[in-house]
Amino acid sequence: MPVIVLVGAQWGDEGKGKATDLLGDRLDYVVKFNGGNNAGHTVVIEGEKYALHLLPSGILSPGVIPVIGNGVVIDLNVLFQEIDGLESRGIDTSRLRISANAHVIASYNRTLDKVSERYLGARRIGTTGRGIGPTYADKMNRVGVRIQDLFDESILRQKVEAALSFKNQVLSKIYNRQAVKVDDVVTELLSYVERLRPYVGDTALELSDAIDAGKVVLCEAGQATLLDVDHGTYPFVTSSNATAGGACTGSGIPPTRIDRVVAVLKAFTSRVGEGPFPTELHDKFGDHLREVGQEYGTTTGRPRRIGWLDLVMARYAQRVNGVTDFVLTKLDNYDDLDEIPVCIAYEVNGVRHDEMPISQSDFHHAIPIFETMPGWKQNISGARSFDDLPKEAQDFVVFVEERIRARISVVGVGPARDQVIERHSVLSEA
Numbered sequence: 317m318p319v320i321v322l323v324g325a326q327w328g329d330e331g332k333g334k335a336t337d338l339l340g341d342r343l344d345y346v347v348k349f350n351g352g353n354n355a356g357h358t359v360v361i362e363g364e365k366y367a368l369h370l371l372p373s374g375i376l377s378p379g380v381i382p383v384i385g386n387g388v389v390i391d392l393n394v395l396f397q398e399i400d401g402l403e404s405r406g407i408d409t410s411r412l413r414i415s416a417n418a419h420v421i422a423s424y425n426r427t428l429d430k431v432s433e434r435y436l437g438a439r440r441i442g443t444t445g446r447g448i449g450p451t452y453a454d455k456m457n458r459v460g461v462r463i464q465d466l467f468d469e470s471i472l473r474q475k476v477e478a479a480l481s482f483k484n485q486v487l488s489k490i491y492n493r494q495a496v497k498v499d500d501v502v503t504e505l506l507s508y509v510e511r512l513r514p515y516v517g518d519t520a521l522e523l524s525d526a527i528d529a530g531k532v533v534l535c536e537a538g539q540a541t542l543l544d545v546d547h548g549t550y551p552f553v554t555s556s557n558a559t560a561g562g563a564c565t566g567s568g569i570p571p572t573r574i575d576r577v578v579a580v581l582k583a584f585t586s587r588v589g590e591g592p593f594p595t596e597l598h599d600k601f602g603d604h605l606r607e608v609g610q611e612y613g614t615t616t617g618r619p620r621r622i623g624w625l626d627l628v629m630a631r632y633a634q635r636v637n638g639v640t641d642f643v644l645t646k647l648d649n650y651d652d653l654d655e656i657p658v659c660i661a662y663e664v665n666g667v668r669h670d671e672m673p674i675s676q677s678d679f680h681h682a683i684p685i686f687e688t689m690p691g692w693k694q695n696i697s698g699a700r701s702f703d704d705l706p707k708e709a710q711d712f713v714v715f716v717e718e719r720i721r722a723r724i725s726v727v728g729v730g731p732a733r734d735q736v737i738e739r740h741s742v743l744s745e746a
Contacts, residue, residue: 323578323633324579325541325581325634326630329540330580335578335643347534347563349565366402378408381526384418389419392505415463416518417520419461424501425447472505476501527569535574537562538556542629552590579637585622606620626684627720628660631672640742642720645728648735650691660687664678690711702737725741
């Protein structure tokens, strides 16, 4: 049975949680392989809205085993708040598995994230201030604290002391902040140990055994392609690999075991934070799409920047991820529009670019070249087959599909779990 990687094709907030939920009854494992509580998935089940940040969205599907992989950075306070919130609503979280090799977001990482963003001023990245970047920096600098370290107080104390010997100098001498006490950090982290213990294990081995046994595994990315630290719009990116390759390093599943790569593409574009955005709208159309789509951050509540659909970005996402299937979401958000501009290329200094410019400067100065599609001016939220869609909506889907080099297997026409059109099964070959 297949291993599927699910990624975002834009700057996040495309609807990956909905895509995971759609496959829920066909999955055995859902693995979160990167990021932390700096992003979120919103899933609507029977009118109930669930906002997930650290937990894989598979936790909402009975029978699915949700896994937090080694590539994730974990704020333990947020983790248990999220678990408590779901359990209070009758959701069973006992199946959760957490990699012993995942890194922990310590209090000093959150502090450094916030003060460094303020220090950067106009050059800020637009982080969520939740300590994600500093924790990944610790990981690369080999001074990070892993989940397994919490079960040996001596090792934990040594690691915190090593990290703070430098960080306290930065906090006090550069940012004029009070030094962090080693005892305070160790005490806080140890307070989670007994509750954490039942969830922790060798998840890479467990997943390998599951794949050998014919189980269906979905690897679910946080953030999205254009936020990937290597392949995104650097430096306005996250601190992890949110593309398909990150699924291997972040879960321990080798690339030879991956069968399908599914990318979620919103019918328009949005982003949160700083950075260039060629198709961004600053007019009534942007305001309309933001309100109709409730485009506010799941994690931060920040209003998202809105733009028309960008097929240059979508083609790039297909290429760097090896996408086999696209899920096109929020097509219904266009129901009231007479015309729908779609970006098919860029102009940079008088030169047409059909692919993403390699230069950050060129991307910053890119002027979108649009092709305009007619709207359908009717409510499509009740459509359950492709033939149910008006011809203009069908033409829009086909137009997009022909230009992104992979089939559109699923079309979303509303926020609810059943408001989808499944044109092809993502578990089948193209």
